[in-house]
Amino acid sequence: MGTVTNMENPSKQPKNNPNPGSGRPHSGAVSGSGMDRRVEKKKLPLKKIGWIGGGVLFVAVAAALAMQATGGRSLKIGKDRLEISEVQSGTFEDFIPVRARVTPLKTVFLDAIEGGRVERVLVEDGAVVKAGDPIVELSNATLQLEVIQNEALVTEQLNNLRTTELGLERNRLDHKRNLVEINYEITRLSRQAERERDLIKTGAVSQAKLDDTEDALAYYIAKREVTIESQATDMRMQKQQLDFLQKAGAQLEKSLEFARGNLEALEVKAPVDGKLSGFNVEIGQSIERGGRLGQIDDPNRFKLEAEIDEFYLNRVDLGQIATFEQGGSDYALQVAKIYPQVTGGLFTVDLVFDGEEAKAIRRGQTIQLKLTLGDATEARLIPNGAFFQDTGGHWVFVVSSDGTEAVKRNVRLGRRNTRHIEVLDGLDLGEKVITSPYTNFKDMDRLKLGEK
Numbered sequence: 001m002g003t004v005t006n007m008e009n010p011s012k013q014p015k016n017n018p019n020p021g022s023g024r025p026h027s028g029a030v031s032g033s034g035m036d037r038r039v040e041k042k043k044l045p046l047k048k049i050g051w052i053g054g055g056v057l058f059v060a061v062a063a064a065l066a067m068q069a070t071g072g073r074s075l076k077i078g079k080d081r082l083e084i085s086e087v088q089s090g091t092f093e094d095f096i097p098v099r100a101r102v103t104p105l106k107t108v109f110l111d112a113i114e115g116g117r118v119e120r121v122l123v124e125d126g127a128v129v130k131a132g133d134p135i136v137e138l139s140n141a142t143l144q145l146e147v148i149q150n151e152a153l154v155t156e157q158l159n160n161l162r163t164t165e166l167g168l169e170r171n172r173l174d175h176k177r178n179l180v181e182i183n184y185e186i187t188r189l190s191r192q193a194e195r196e197r198d199l200i201k202t203g204a205v206s207q208a209k210l211d212d213t214e215d216a217l218a219y220y221i222a223k224r225e226v227t228i229e230s231q232a233t234d235m236r237m238q239k240q241q242l243d244f245l246q247k248a249g250a251q252l253e254k255s256l257e258f259a260r261g262n263l264e265a266l267e268v269k270a271p272v273d274g275k276l277s278g279f280n281v282e283i284g285q286s287i288e289r290g291g292r293l294g295q296i297d298d299p300n301r302f303k304l305e306a307e308i309d310e311f312y313l314n315r316v317d318l319g320q321i322a323t324f325e326q327g328g329s330d331y332a333l334q335v336a337k338i339y340p341q342v343t344g345g346l347f348t349v350d351l352v353f354d355g356e357e358a359k360a361i362r363r364g365q366t367i368q369l370k371l372t373l374g375d376a377t378e379a380r381l382i383p384n385g386a387f388f389q390d391t392g393g394h395w396v397f398v399v400s401s402d403g404t405e406a407v408k409r410n411v412r413l414g415r416r417n418t419r420h421i422e423v424l425d426g427l428d429l430g431e432k433v434i435t436s437p438y439t440n441f442k443d444m445d446r447l448k449l450g451e452k
Contacts, residue, residue, distance in 0.1 A: 075441050076448040083436035084399055085383045087427045092381060094374035095417050098322060100306035100351060102365045104297035108272050110279070113265040115289035116140035118281050125279040128299060129270040136281060136293065138266040147259045154256040161249045168238045175231040182224045189217035268293065275299040277363075302361060303353075304333060306369065307346040315373050322351055322371040331358045333369070374415075380423040384416050385435030390442050393421070397447060399432040406434055406447040 116138030123135050193213045199205040270276070279294030287293065308316060320335045337350040351369070361367070387396060393413040397406040411426030427433065434447075441447060 073444050074446040074448055075444045076450055077441065078450050079403075080451070081436075082434050082449075083385065084432050085385070085435045087380055087382055087423060087429055087431045087433065089378065089429055090381045090420070091376050092379040092415065092420060092422050093372075093376045093417060094415055095370050095372045096308070096312060097418050098306045098308060098369040098371045100304035100322075100367050100369050102302050102361050102363055102367065103305050104299075104363060105301040105303045105352065106274075106298040108274065108296045110135070110268070110271070110276075110293045110295055112138065112268060112287045112289065112291045112293055114138070114140060114143055114262050115287050115291065116143070116266055118283050118285045118287060121281060121283060123276060123279070125276060125294070127276050129274065129276055129296065131270055131272050133270045134267055135270055135276070135279070136268045138268065138287060140266055143266070144263060147263045150259040151256060154252045154259075157252050158249055161245050161252075164245055165242060168242060171234060172231075172238060175227065175234060179224065179227050179231065182220050182227055185220045186217065186224060189213060189220060193217055270296060272296055297363070301357065302363065303336070304351045304367060304369070306349050306351060306371075308349060308371075310342045310345050310347055312373070313340070313342070313347055316349060316371070320372060321354065322369040324367050324369045326358055326367075327360060329358075331356065335371075379414075380427065380429060381420040382423060382427070382433055383435050384419055384421050386437040387435050388413075388416070388421065390438035396427075397434040397438070398427070399434065399449070403432075404449055406449060408445050 117140070118136060119139045120137040121135075122137070123129060123133070129135065193210065196205045196210040196213055200207060200210055274296035275298075277295055277297055278292075281287065281293060304322075306322075316335065316338060318335050318338065322333045322335070324331055324333075332354045333351040334354045335349050336352045339348040339350075341347065393411075393416075395408055395410045398409045399406045409426060412424040414422035414424045416422065
């Protein structure tokens, strides 16, 4: 036990102190001992701490029960700050708004086949040209020199080909000439041998002379057979060689024609009829080989290019119809091509006119379309509002029948267009929901609706 002060235990006050309030010690006590006593701090009893903790816990539980009894977290808000809509039955038109850009139906790009320096510009950007009209003239000294060298090389090779053909023909004629001479000798020797056989009977010709004649005749007959066989072989080989040389010559002539064509390509001409656009070249400018000079567009027929949110990629199909109104007339288009590449969350489609084409449109103009994704059906509908971005369509605030409060309710919503959202489950006809933004109270469970 610690030392107890006089205030805590007055029964132990010194009796011989005539003035207890003076603070003066008893004469028998050590001087200063009353001033040096340690005073302990008061401590809360454990029982009292327990009562306080229990009270706090009771208050917390009571508050939780009260909140649960009233439907969770709530907020009081004026009706004039909200947009309240009724669930109604109607026709749901399955479409999405699409912003499209007018582009030419057909476009032919104009590229430089051979590079060079711009010498003359013959038409201006935006001009209407006909197929074959000259547009720009280029010069290329290196290409011109190459063409001259190629012409010389091809001419030399063609001359060599002609020389080879002439040699083969001369060889064929030599074989024919030899065969003529051999036939002549065989005929002459045959007659001579026949006369000598008659004369040998009279002794006018010796047997040795007849033998020499017959040997010569046999030689020329054998030589003729070898010559005929050699001539047949040479003719077969010559024919194959001539065919090869003729094909090589034709290829060389094509190469020469191609080289000359490259030189002619320095004068760039319009490949098709149309309107020249994107043509911005200046005299003296250097154009690289294959460089883009511009494009030629069909000036009278157009298509529309539209970028659509990738959310609809699996719902957009070829042949779907899009419509727009212009000048009091309605025009229809159909999806002609879908580009599946997604860039920045968007994919591109081409739409062509289905029937009459709008006249008062120009390239680059933007048009608001209504692209139909499916057939119109009867459904429960609520207006398309900003609440959808806050809830993702998973829940809404439903207004009570007396209009005094709105309670959070899970729902299942389906298709939506610019005007309506299809209700699949969770809402009945005639019920009212809040369709304005939920940004300021989307964490609440219940809204107390007041007049202001």
